[in-house]
Amino acid sequence: MPTDAVWGPPAAEVETLTTGAANIVAAAESEDWEAMADTAVEMSAAWATYRADDVPDLLEYQMSEALNTLAGAVDARDPAEIRQAAMDVERAGLDLQLRRREPAEIDLARFDLRARQLLVDVEADDPGAVTGDVAALEWIRDRVAHTLDASTAEQIEAVLGDLRDAADAEDLSAANDAATRLRDLLAADGRVLAAVAAE
Numbered sequence: 001m002p003t004d005a006v007w008g009p010p011a012a013e014v015e016t017l018t019t020g021a022a023n024i025v026a027a028a029e030s031e032d033w034e035a036m037a038d039t040a041v042e043m044s045a046a047w048a049t050y051r052a053d054d055v056p057d058l059l060e061y062q063m064s065e066a067l068n069t070l071a072g073a074v075d076a077r078d079p080a081e082i083r084q085a086a087m088d089v090e091r092a093g094l095d096l097q098l099r100r101r102e103p104a105e106i107d108l109a110r111f112d113l114r115a116r117q118l119l120v121d122v123e124a125d126d127p128g129a130v131t132g133d134v135a136a137l138e139w140i141r142d143r144v145a146h147t148l149d150a151s152t153a154e155q156i157e158a159v160l161g162d163l164r165d166a167a168d169a170e171d172l173s174a175a176n177d178a179a180t181r182l183r184d185l186l187a188a189d190g191r192v193l194a195a196v197a198a199e
Contacts, residue, residue, distance in 0.1 A: 011100075013050035017043050017063070018093040021086040024070070028082045036074045036082065043067060043089070055096070063092040083120055087113060107144045112186050114140060118163075118179045127170040134160070134167040134175075137182075155185055 020043040027035045047067055051060055066088040073081035090113055098106050114136050121129035138160060145153050159182045166174035 011050060013046040014093055014096050016046035017050075017067075017096075018090055020046075021070075021089040021093070024074070024086045025083055028079045028086075031077075031079065033074070033077055040067075040071050040074050044071065050096075059092070059095055062095065063089070066092045080120075080124065087117055087120065104144060104147045107140055108147070108186075111137065111140045111144060112183065115179050115183045115186065119176060119183075122172045122176045122179070125172065127167070127172060130170075130172065130175050131167045134163045137163065152185065152188070156182065159185065 020039045024036050024039050027039070044067055047063060051064075055063075066085060070082065070085035070089055073085045091110075094106050094109055094113070114133055118130055118133035118137070121133055141156065141160060145156075148156065159178050162178040163175060163182070166172075166178055
């Protein structure tokens, strides 16, 4: 738990950042460039307001870099880069929220985000990144397992085993299937949905 924790809902500007990132990912699927550009501008304005307060240097750098990369990807109209940069913004947003939300909630949202990252890395045909994603999922699992009911924890453990086997074999198709099943399992847990929705 952060020593500077300030419990309460995320600031409106942080919600704009994380919601905007999710909206940009959706708009990237339909190549709605105008909507993405408008959302990126709104996100930059929200960040300018939020960072005017006391934001730790590392978190400020993390979010600023993610937003700059996202803006560049939107300008370049590169859907793959847009999806990656938007997830980097979501990741930075979760780090910002750690002062205001229970660590277990953040870890559940990170678990889902990492599963989505794995799907993006499969699409990019990057087995090395997939292997890293599986390792991250295993690490986060260790942090959240005690918060899950026994049945869900057992099912997640089995899927992670399949993911590990697929990553070791560099079988990206199997990794994609397992990651999709993992997201379905997470979506079935109301607390995970709530954690992700609060981003």
